[in-house]
Amino acid sequence: MPPTADGTIETNSERGNTDSHAHTLKPGVLGVTAVAFLVISAAAPLNLLAGYGPLGYMVGGLGAPAGFVLAGLVLATFVAGFMAMSRYMHRPGTFYAYVERGLGKDLGRGAAAVALISYLAIQVGAMGILATVAQSLIDNFFGLHVHWAIIAVVLQVIVWYLGRRGIDIGTKVLGVLLFAEIGILAVIAVCVLVKGGSSEGIHAGSFAPSNVFTSGMAASSVVWFGAFLGIEYTAIYRPETRNPERTLPRAAYVSLIFLAVFYCFVSWAIVQAFGDSAIATAAGDHPTDMIYLVAERYVGTWAGDVTQILMVTSSIASGLAYFNAISRYGHSMSSEGMLPKRMSRVHPVYRSPNNGNLQAIITVGAVFLFTAAGLDPYTNMTVWMSTPGVLGIIVLMTLTAVAVVVFFWRRQQSSRDRWIVAVSSVSALLLGTVTYLLIDNVALMTASTGAVNAFAVTLPFAALLLVALVSRLRRGHGAVAAADTDA
Structure with a gap:
């Protein structure tokens, strides 16, 4: 059956409310704070700074903070158009829905494939970091070496x-974890500044143009933009949000700022903490324990x-946020007929999408494949999977910005429409430039050549x-078949 305006499956009345509830998500459970938590937890501040931050320092150098x-x-330019168009989207407002509305059904479905594959790739890559850190934790605290x-x-x-327990329960878990990691990061940063930093003292060289606009900083765009990929979640959770027209824009800007x-x-x-002259070297020498060294030196063991x-x-927390987002992507795509209908079913009690089971199986399968190949969970699985994942989402953002431009260009009903066209045009140009920079410098991110880089670059475009x-x-084919039938 065709999807209704809100993205759920329309059922026959004789099937009753029970069947209808099997396909609809629990509504009205998320407010501004909850959605912002989901966006920020997807970025996982501590995970990014400790796991991906050293890569930014190694490649981007001193200008990394400005990135x-x-x-x-x-x-910010992207969110302006994205949120402006969201009020005209009556179904779950994932990026691909915007692309379909502005650029047509075919590109919209291609964009959906890019999103699903990209988020899955990021999820698998994140599991590499998680397993590596947990392995080190178990070894340090208990003296046990467990295979990653x-x-x-x-x-x-x-x-x-x-x-599986449901998005409202998941939000509470994310909130507790997020407060804890933000708190420890703030304590570390303040202690570094209070104690005067390294022997070089406190400097603002990170924001000097000569340190910001470099080829290394361009290559590190994966890190900078990877920190904001959760911004789409403001739209994915639309069916479960209270007063989405007001809640979603506020949550988007709160989380972004x-x-x-x-x-x-x-x-x-x-x-x-390390000094302007030593930051790149320190990142190269301590890519996985950099933040721990700072914490021990400036705060305490x-x-x-x-x-x-x-x-x-x-x-x-990050894995949970991605898991929830991917599940809802599958639910929305299934509701619109792009995936088997059974993937739109939800748990009868918790009302969370059932397709999360398949997602978990895929992630575990990827772990076993990398293990069987004898590859490293961090330098191979994390980097090789995260790079095409981040690239794919930025490509998707670029398409979405173009779709916003086309949509409001066709409307042209007010000066506000023209303003949105202008802002979104700038957004599309900037995101397109970032996409080019990532592709041009992919070897710096993967530290590989040949097949790995080809895979990273072609995966999102091939899917699209x-x-x-x-x-x-x-x-x-359907049009031809219909014409033959009429004849």
């Missing part, structure tokens, strides 16, 4: 269980231990073009 501000400014794959499977089960300022502040404090524990919970082409051919 978060630049990414935030670019995405076993840890990854156990942690994936935990994420699956929390997501907070993340840009907080990341910039903490990452700048880390630069001060206890802070290093707490930070390591919270790093695990931060990764779980192939699915769009298949959609076009199917629609063309």
